[in-house]
Amino acid sequence: MPKGGSPLHAGLYESALLPLEEESGPSTVYAQVIVDVPAKQTNRPFDYVVPDELKTWIGVGSRVGVPFGPRILQGFVIGLSERTDMEASKLKKIEQVLDLMPPLNPELVQLANWMSRTYVCHEITALQAMIPGALKAKYEKMIAVAEDGGRVRQNRTGAGGGQAVMFAGSAEDDAIVEFVRQKTAVSTEAMLSRFPAAGPLLKRMLEQGTLVEVQTVKDRLQAKKMLYVEPALEAEELLAQSRSLPSNAKRQKELLIYFSENPEPAPLAELSEKLGIGAGTMKGLAEKGWLTIKEREVFRDPYEGRKFDRTSPLPLTEQQRNALDPISEALDKKEHNVFLLHGVTGSGKTEVYLQAIQKCLDQGREAIVLVPEISLTPQMVERFKGRFGDAVAVMHSRLSQGERYDEWRKIGLKRVKVVIGARSAVFAPFADLGLIIIDEEHESSYKQEESPKYHARDVAIQRASRHGAAVVLGSATPSLESFSKTVNRRSDYEDGGGSQYRLLTMADRVEGRPLPAVHIVDLREELKEGNRSMFSRGLYKAIEERLHKKEQTVLLLNRRGYSTFVMCRSCGYVVQCPHCDISLTYHQVSRTMRCHYCGLSQPEPKTCPSCDSEHIRYFGTGTQRVEEELGKLFPGIRVIRMDVDTTSEKGAHERLLTRFRNKQADVLLGTQMVAKGLDFPDVTLVGVIAADTVLHLPDFRAAEKTFQLLTQVAGRAGRHKLPGEVFIQTYTPDHYSIVTASRHDYKAFLDSELEMRRERGYPPYCxxxxxxxxxxxxxxxxxxxxxxxxxxxxxxxxxxxxxxxxxxxxxxxxxxxxxxxxxxxxxxxxxxxxxxxxxxxxxxxxxxxxxxxxxxxxxxxxxxxxxxxxxxxxxxxxxx
Structure with missing residues (x-):
């Protein structure tokens, strides 16, 4: 075992290890290490000596603990060589190896360097972004023995009045020193646990320099272990031993007979529950040498207990075949190609993805599938697990640290061939990528807003180019930047840079199902007619009809909370966040005002903070208020609300969507997380409460985001046998983004939006x-x-x-x-x-x-x- 490596990993990784070189020989090996220090002057590698005993365990991409000044810090090995430009005698040695198998491969290390240069960030920041949180270092202060050998210093006054230093130590001093020396370094907690009354003595030994405080690197998480039981004898011997037991040893006999028929190892806890046999009985047979109880590492499974019905490839429509054929050709040739799959909602893009992945797996290569929203993950996981079974790993932020850690290790151990997940899944450490699919490629959530501020689409294309892999960008509403890069449409902003995309089009829904009819409702006219409800008359009647027919409705309001701001009607005072220049949002359930930027939460005001008036009113509409209004207008209606407030708990998305799929609710109400990717056969009505929430933001992409959101949410209606209907409520019914969305006319929107972008000099023209x-x-x-x-x-x-x-x-x-x-x-x-x-x-x-x-x-x-x-x-x- 390397110093710092955990024995919990040993059994798992032993067969996966390769030596640094076939014959390491006596030559000195130097590692170039990027150290976990954010300061600008450290944004370069430092050379360290690789100790002989660690040569086998260190490779490019390894996480190591290295001395940096007085501390031990985490670093990533980005290169190995037998030469150094530094003075070799002054170089320090690597202290620890944190993993027996490097968590990153050389290709990802090179990618981190590209990200550092492209997105103007430190290389360590890019490397850290690639690994799960469980692999990010935790620093611990430990106690070690001083280099002088641990002799206790005592100062005494000499004959000349000066201080003479001598070394002595009590039996307790010596016991502490020996305890620490055996452990190399010990935490304060472990020390006081071993010597409960030694607090003052420990402090004195630190002050005298007998012991010193050092910093070391620890993993945040360890592998999960479980006790397994397995037979130690052959089946015939087990049966013979069962017959030799006395008649009152019934449980022991049952256990021996069970293992004679089922020789595979079984978890002790599961076996005890299944057979009703206590752990003591099993341990008794283990002491006799008839059974063996061992601790084994097990993977945490986020879908433990779930069964996924296996599915087979579906017959493809002509459009689906025309889309799949070029992708298959690129996979056969192992050529790097980027395909933009422009398919209307319900056209069967997912089946194309599945069959393209099967082609990739048949070649022995690996695939990554990215989805933009965590809410899409449950349905996508079901489809992909149903098709590819245990070959699929899932990675997204709502998994526990341990689950993400284990999913990551499954990839490195080649136990899975497909990864599905959100943005960061693009860094899955596959060694032979053949295909990367980005579903809903237009989504802004693929761009990380914290450093490194990378775009998963660009990272995916960069990775694929290094592997000779194909990239498929799928969307019913492609981003203008992507569409303008297709070879089918020469854009006049290009000057020869960037990748060219091949456009694949699927213009019709599967089985010729029609796109839903869309009605634009002018809310100004509703007000003139005296309707002050948040529901137009047409939408109200449509919801009523769906309740009568026992069909389902999706309602979109891209604004959470109860109201968007709170204002005093006497003096006009608006309740603002004291730390941010933004109004607070009222949340009725908790009776609090919240800032969605800094997280401030404070009770709702009873009187105006400015003039003490009681005329406090709530303005604007949030999802909570819509939910309340639905209950008033339609008594007994069953509503599932999906927004950040209702989906914060682990597994909340899946629970809510499963309830809706099982028809335990009439209405699915939510923010943009309900607008895309969801496929429910009984949804026949979609209502957009306010189409203008994004349109008037100070953002040149506001019209594009509005068109995309409306088109995507409209596509949730009428996806199966029942026809769909959509109501878009707006105060700007003539805006081209809303008009073209109502017609499902991407080309018309594209022409209008590109003209605006050209005039104002915005992407894709710059x-x-x-x-x-x-x-x-x-x-x-x-x-x-x-x-x-x-x-x-x-x-x-x-x-x-x-x-x-x-x-x-x-x-x-x-x-x-x-x-x-x-x-x-x-x-x-x-x-x-x-x-x-x-x-x-x-x-x-x-x-x-x-x-x-x-x-x-x-x-x-x-x-x-x-x-x-x-x-x-x-x-x-x-x-x-």
Whole structure:
């Protein structure tokens, strides 16, 4: 076992290990290690010596504990060599190996370097983003014996009045030193557990230097262990021993007979429950040498106890075959290709995914499937487990730490061939990827909003290019950036950079089922007619009809809570978050006002904080209020509400959706998590309470997001035999995003939106980068923002001059680079920190990431000393 490795892993990984080299020989091996320190000056590898005893266990991608100053820190090995540019005698040795098998493979290590350069982040940040939380280091302070051998120092006054140092120690001192020496390092808790009364003595020994405090790296989680029982004898011998037992040893006889017929190891707890035999009986037979009880590692299974009915491939429609054939051809050739599968809702994209994966598995390769919402995962898991069984691993944030840890290890051990999950599943450590599928590729949730601010779509394409793998981007409403990259449509913003996508189209629903009829309801007219309800007359009648027919309804309101703001009608005061420049949202169930940015929660006000008036009113509509109104208008109606508040517990999504599928509810009411991917045969009505919630945000993608959301949620209706109907309630019924969504006309929306983007110079006609500055003091913030912009422009000019000089005898490629700002952010204060931002617009071919890295480096000292925060987002999805 390597130092620091856990014996709990040994049985599992032993067969998977490979030596560093076939004959390591006497030569010194140096490891290049990225250390877990966020400071800018450490954003480079450090050389460490690999001790001879660890050479077998260390590879590229290993997590190691290394000395860094006075501490032991986690690091990742990104390279191994027999040379170093440093003075070899001054290099320190690697102290620990944290895993017997590297959690990352060399391809992922290279990918982290690409992410660091592309998304302007530290390489350690990219590496940490790739592994489950359970593998992120936890640092512990431990007690070790001092290097002088642990002799207790005592200061005594010498003849000349000076201090003479001598070494002595009591029996208790020696016992403590020996205990620590045997363990190498011991926690304070373990020490006091072993020597309960030694607190003062321990403190003295630390002060005298007999013992020292050191920092070490510990895993957050260990493998799960269970006791297993198995026969120690052959079947005939077990039966013979059962006959030799006295007549009153009935339970022991039963157990021996059972194992003579079932020789496979069985969990002790399950066996005890199944046979009604106590653990003492089993241990008694183990003491006789007839049975063996061993501790074994078991995988935590998030779907333990669930049975998935196996399914077979379905006959494909002509459109499905036309989509699958090019993907199959790319898999046969092992060529890297990117396919944009534009299929209307209900066209059967999932079956294409399944059959493409089967083709990939038949070739002995592996596949990743990404879904945007955790709410999609239950149905997708059922389909994929039903088709591929235990070959599927599931990875998303609602699994426990232990479950994610074990799913990750299954991948590394090649126990699974398919991974399905949310954004971070793109980092599944497969060694032979053949296919990556991104369902609902247009979704903004594929972009991570914390560093590293990567987009899973771009990471997937980068990974696939390294494996010669195919990428399938599926959507009924593709993002404009993706659609504009298809070879079928030349976009006039391109200058030769980036991947070209091949467009595959599925324009019809399976079995020719019609798309649902869509009605646009002008809420202004409803008000004129005296209807002040949140439900238009048409939607009210449609819900009533579905209740009578015992059909189901999906209602979308992309706003959680009871009301969007609370205002005093006497003085106009709006209840604001004291730490953020945003109004608080009222949640009726808990009777609290909450900030959805900093998490502040406070009781609802009884009187106005400004004028003491009692005329406090709740404005706007949230999902809680819609749920309450449904109960008033339709007594006895059964409503399932799905939003962040109702789905925070583990397994909540699956429980709620299972109830709806089993027709234990008439209405599924929710935020955007109910708008996509869900497939229920009895849903015949979809109602959009307010189509304008996104449309008027200060975001150039507002129209696109509105069109996508409306089209996706409309697609939940009439997916099977029963026809569907959709009501879209809006105050802007003539907006092109709403009109084209009502017609299911992606092309018409595309033409209108591209014209707007072209006029205003937004993607796909350029690329964007957003730089956000935050600080508690506005003057410093303004100075830092202006200085950053000036340096960035200077960097661009130097880059431009260099390019022109180098291309003096050839035409210079046209380029575009503009910086806007700094200006106050749309939400100018969050968590008591003021925010300014600037935006960079540029064309493909301009190395904006490199210029931003260089510019940000000049502010390292300001960041450290003034606590200025600078956030850089390349190709942002949110501009707020």
């Amino acid at each position: 690329e964007l980068a957003l730089i956000t500055f935050s600080h508690e003091q506005v003057p410093l913030l303004v100075r830092a923002g202006e200085s950053f912009v000036a340096r960035l422009k200077d960097c661009w000019q130097r880059s431009r001059n260099k390019a022109e000089t180098g291309l003096a005898h050839s035409p210079v490629q046209p380029s575009y680079f503009e910086v806007y700002g700094p200006v106050a952010s749309p939400i100018p204060r969050i968590k008591d920190r003021y925010r300014f931002q600037c935006m960079v617009k540029y064309r493909v071919g301009v190395d904006v990431s490199g210029m931003l890295t260089e510019t940000a480096a000049a502010f390292d000292e300001t960041v450290r000393q003034e606590k200025l925060q600078i956030s850089i987002d390349v190709n942002p999805q949110v501009l707020m």
